[in-house]
Amino acid sequence: NALVAEMTRVLGRIISMHWDPREELLLMGLASGDVYVWDFASRRNSLDGVESYISGIAPIVGLAFHPSGRSFFSVEEDGKVSLWRLLRTEEEIGLRETKLFSDNKPQGKTRQDTSVSSNRILDVVLGKAGKYLYLAAEDGRVRILKVRGLKPDSTIEAASEAVLSMTTLTHPS
Numbered sequence: 001n002a003l004v005a006e007m008t009r010v011l012g013r014i015i016s017m018h019w020d021p022r023e024e025l026l027l028m029g030l031a032s033g034d035v036y037v038w039d040f041a042s043r044r045n046s047l048d049g050v051e052s053y054i055s056g057i058a059p060i061v062g063l064a065f066h067p068s069g070r071s072f073f074s075v076e077e078d079g080k081v082s083l084w085r086l087l088r089t090e091e092e093i094g095l096r097e098t099k100l101f102s103d104n105k106p107q108g109k110t111r112q113d114t115s116v117s118s119n120r121i122l123d124v125v126l127g128k129a130g131k132y133l134y135l136a137a138e139d140g141r142v143r144i145l146k147v148r149g150l151k152p153d154s155t156i157e158a159a160s161e162a163v164l165s166m167t168t169l170t171h172p173s
Helices: 087-092
Strands: 014-019 025-030 034-039 050-054 060-065 071-076 080-085 112-115 121-126 132-137 141-146 151-157
Touching (some): 025 060, 025 071, 034 060, 060 121, 071 121
Antiparallel strands (some): 014 025, 025 034, 080 112, 121 132, 141 151
């Protein structure tokens, strides 16, 4: 096995990661509440290939790309869920012009966020169809959010104690 690339430019403890559907971008969620997007495909170990998305102060425990690959969700330990549109998506649709000084900073702004839980969130999974987010909480419940509007949909009593991982969750939505 050979080392393909090494990112040494992002400071802080990375506690969650997620690849985009095309495996070109790597999301990195930090304990500080920040999210970085590394354009792994084109810019190996360069700050030019890193965008920052400053969320809050709680650790980012989960990340999920929308199936379109044009936006992503970050989930903080305290239950804050944010939807972000990628900077390259904003450039593609004409909302960002990198030649303008005001748009030249590689930092995204939150597009929508909501708080869904008073319990600590431990894991997140986006449904296969991209319509629902499933959040596993410390109280043993799984909270379900509709992606459209980030609105709470329902809650499932999954266990009597913390649900640590939902990697085997299979749900048609």
